[in-house]
Amino acid sequence: MVMIASFMLRWGKAAGVTAIEQGRVTTTRTTTIQRTIQFPLSLSHHQPRRHFGSEADKEDSEKKVEKTKKQTLDELPITFADISRAEVAIRGGVKRTTCELSPFLSEVVGANVYFKNEFRQFTGSFKERGARNAILHLMREKEDQLKGVIAASAGNHAQALAYHGKMLNVPAVVVMPTVAPLAKVDKCRKFGARVIIHGQHIGEAKEFAESLVETEGLDYVNGYDDPPILAGAGTIGVEMIDDVPDVDVVVVPVGGGGLIAGISCAIKTLKPNVQVIGVEPAFCASYTAAMKAGRPVPTPFTPTLADGLAVPVVGPHAFEVARHYVDECVLSSEKCIALAVLRLLENEKIVVEGGGAAGLAALLPGGPLDRPDMKGKNIIVPLCGGNIDTTVLGRVIERGLAADERLVHFYATVSDRPGGIARLTQHLAEEGASIKDIYHERAW
Numbered sequence: 001m002v003m004i005a006s007f008m009l010r011w012g013k014a015a016g017v018t019a020i021e022q023g024r025v026t027t028t029r030t031t032t033i034q035r036t037i038q039f040p041l042s043l044s045h046h047q048p049r050r051h052f053g054s055e056a057d058k059e060d061s062e063k064k065v066e067k068t069k070k071q072t073l074d075e076l077p078i079t080f081a082d083i084s085r086a087e088v089a090i091r092g093g094v095k096r097t098t099c100e101l102s103p104f105l106s107e108v109v110g111a112n113v114y115f116k117n118e119f120r121q122f123t124g125s126f127k128e129r130g131a132r133n134a135i136l137h138l139m140r141e142k143e144d145q146l147k148g149v150i151a152a153s154a155g156n157h158a159q160a161l162a163y164h165g166k167m168l169n170v171p172a173v174v175v176m177p178t179v180a181p182l183a184k185v186d187k188c189r190k191f192g193a194r195v196i197i198h199g200q201h202i203g204e205a206k207e208f209a210e211s212l213v214e215t216e217g218l219d220y221v222n223g224y225d226d227p228p229i230l231a232g233a234g235t236i237g238v239e240m241i242d243d244v245p246d247v248d249v250v251v252v253p254v255g256g257g258g259l260i261a262g263i264s265c266a267i268k269t270l271k272p273n274v275q276v277i278g279v280e281p282a283f284c285a286s287y288t289a290a291m292k293a294g295r296p297v298p299t300p301f302t303p304t305l306a307d308g309l310a311v312p313v314v315g316p317h318a319f320e321v322a323r324h325y326v327d328e329c330v331l332s333s334e335k336c337i338a339l340a341v342l343r344l345l346e347n348e349k350i351v352v353e354g355g356g357a358a359g360l361a362a363l364l365p366g367g368p369l370d371r372p373d374m375k376g377k378n379i380i381v382p383l384c385g386g387n388i389d390t391t392v393l394g395r396v397i398e399r400g401l402a403a404d405e406r407l408v409h410f411y412a413t414v415s416d417r418p419g420g421i422a423r424l425t426q427h428l429a430e431e432g433a434s435i436k437d438i439y440h441e442r443a444w
Contacts, residue, residue, distance in 0.1 A: 073324060077227045077317040080269040083234035083262065086133045090232060093167065094128045095121055099243035099380060104347045109363045110375045114244050116236060119352055119386030123187075125308075126259060126384045127160035127223060130232030134221045135161075135168050137228040142219070148173060150218040152206035154180040156308060156385055157223030162193030173218060175209040177201050181389050203312075224256025225315025233259045237266025240380050247274055248377040251369065253358040253384055254278040254287045254329060255309035257318030263382070264325035277369065278322070278329035279362040281306040281337065281355075286314045287322070287329050295319070305337045305396055308355030308385055330368035335403040336361035341393075342400030344383070354396060356385035407436070416442070 073079065097117045106113045118126035138146050148171035151161050158174040165172030172193040176185055178200060188195050199205040213220050223229065240247060240263075250267055252260040264276040280287055284301035296314045304310055337354050340361035344352050359381035362369040388396070401407035414420040421440065428435060 076265075076321050076324065078230045078234065078262070078265060078321060080234075080265060082227065082231040083238065083266050086129070086228070086231040087235045087238055089136050090129055090132045090235065093132045093164070096239060097121065099240060102348060105343060105360070108343070108365065109370075109379070111363070112376075112378045113360075113363065114247075114378070114380045115348070115360075116240060116243075116380055116382040117350075118236065118382050118384045119350070119356055121160075123156070123159040123163050123191075124385060124387040125156040125160065125356070126233060126236060126382065127156045128164060129235055130223070130226075130229035130258065130262075131157065131160035131221070132164040132168070133232035134226055134228040135164055135170050138219050138221075139168065139170065146170065146219065147217045148219070149221050150175070150209050150212055150216075151221045151223055152176075152202060152209040153223055154202055154205075155184050156387055158188050158193070159184060159191065159387070161221060161223075162188045162191035166192040173209075173212065173216075175199070175205045175212075177205045183389065184387065222315065224258035224311065225317045227317060229258050230262045230265075230318060230321060232262065234262030234266040236382060237263040238270070240382075241267065241270045244378060244380055246378055247271070247380050249275045249277060249374065249379045251277050251279060251359040251362060251379060251381050253306070253309055253355055253382070254280040254314075255284075255306075255355060256311040257287055257314040257322050259382070259384060260287075260326060261315075261318040261321035265321055268325045275327045276325060277362075278326055279332050279358045279368075280329060281309055281358065282331040282333055284310045284312065285331055286311055287319070288331065290314045290319050291323065291329065305334055305341075305354035305392075305399070306332075306358050307392075308353055308387075309358060330362055332358055332361040332367060334399070336364055336367045338396050338399035339364055339403050341388075341396045342404065345397070350383070351386055351388060351393065352383050353385045353388035354392075356383050359383075 097120050099114050099116045102113050102115055121128045135149060138149065149161060149165060150173040151157055152175045153161070154177055158176060158180075162172050162174055172191075173196065174188050174193050175196045175198055176188070178197055180197070185195055185197070196208070198208045210220060212218055221229070236259075237250070240250060250263065252263050254260050260276070260278045267274050267276055278287060281304040283304040284299065284306075286296070286299040286301070289299040290296045296316050296319050299312050301310055301312050337358060340357035341352060341354060343364065344350050344357055344360065360383075361367055363374065363379065363381070364370065398407060402409075412424060414424050425435065
C-alpha cells in the first residue's frame with residue numbers, strides 16, 4: 001500500500017578611469033556609462049609641444065569627455081530637472097512613504113537593509129507617482145482640450161490612473177484583459193474609471209486601447225515608459241537620499257523599466273557613487289535581453305510569481321535612461337521570490353506582491369546578490385507593490401514554505417495491517433511535524 005503525505009514542520013528554520021589609445025579618448029564612469037570623443041593627434045605649431053599622454057593632455061581630455069557626457073545625459077528622455085518638477089507637482093497628492101530599517105532581515109542578509117514602503121500608497125503601489133504626474137502634465141499641456149486618459153493594464157497602473165483621474169477630475173478609461181483579477185477590476189470601477197474588458201492578455205488589451213485614442217480623442221498613458229511616468233518614479237530616489245544619506249546600494253525590481261529608470265537618474269545625480277542594481281525574474285528577463293542586444297527586444301517569458309514584472313519588452317524610453325545609470329541587473333529565481341514574500345509576511349508583518357518583493361529576493365541567502373561586496377553595506381529596497389490576490393498569496397506562501405524546507409511532500413509504503421498508518425504518524429509526531437494533507441491509496 002502506498003501513502004502520500006505532505007506535512008509542515010513546526011520547528012521551521014530560523015529563519016573615471018581614462019584610457020588614451022590611437023587618437024581616441026574613452027572615459028568610463030561606471031560599467032554602464034561609456035562615451036568616446038575623437039581628437040587630432042597632430043598639434044598646431046602655435047601650441048607648445050607636449051608629450052602625448054601627459055597629465056595636461058589627460059586633464060584636457062577628461063574635461064572634454066565630461067562635457068560630452070553632460071550633453072548626452074541632458075538629451076535623455078528625462079533629467080533630474082524633470083524629477084524635481086514632478087516632486088513639486090505631486091506633493092500632497094501621494095504619500096511620502098517611510099524608509100525603515102529592518103533589524104531582523106538585516107541580520108539575515110548581513111547588511112543594513114532599509115525598506116521604502118511604496119505599497120502603503122492608497123492604491124497599493126508606487127504607480128501613483130507616475131500616474132498623477134502624467135495627468136498633471138497633460139492638464140498643463142492641453143488644458144481644456146484634454147478629453148480624458150486611457151491605459152491598458154491588468155492591475156497597479158490601472159488603479160493608479162483611475163484613482164488620480166478621479167482626484168483631478170479627468171475622465172479615465174482602463175482596458176483590462178480577461179485574466180485581470182476581479183478584485184482589481186472592481187476597484188477601478190469604484191474609483192470612477194470606465195473599465196473595458198478586452199483581450200486574452202495585456203498585448204491585446206493595449207492594441208484595443210490604442211484604437212480608442214483616435215476614435216475617442218483620448219490620451220494614452222504608458223504605465224512604464226512615458227517620460228512623466230519615469231519622472232514620477234524618480235521622486236522615490238530623492239526621498240531615499242533624504243531618508244538614508246549614507247546609502248551605499250539601491251536594489252530595484254525591474255519590469256518595464258520605468259521604476260529603475262527614474263530612481264537611478266535621481267540617485268546617480270545626487271550621489272554618483274551609490275550603486276543601483278536591478279532585479280528581474282529569471283522567467284521574464286526583458287531588461288537583460290535588451291542590454292545584450294543594445295535595444296529593447298521581445299523576450300520569451302514564463303508565468304512568474306512576480307507577475308507585475310512580467311513585461312516581455314522593456315520600454316524604449318525607460319531603457320535609454322536606465323542603461324546610462326544602472327550598474328548591473330541580476331536575475332531572481334521563483335524560489336527566492338517566494339521566500340522573500342514569506343520573510344516579509346512573517347518578520348515584518350506586511351503583505352507584498354511577488355514583484356514588490358523581488359529586490360529582497362536577490363539579497364536573501366542563496367540569491368544573486370548574496371555575495372561579499374554587499375555585506376555590511378547600507379542597502380535600500382523599494383517594496384513597490386502590495387496588490388496580491390488572496391488565492392495567489394496562498395500559493396506563494398506554500399511555495400515559500402517548501403523552499404524553506406518547512407513543507408515536505410513524500411511517498412511512503414506502509415503495512416496494510418491495522419495500525420500501519422498510525423505507526424507512521426507516530427514517527428512524524430516524534431519528529432515534531434504535523435500532517436497538512438494525506439492521501440491513502442489501497443488499490444495500487
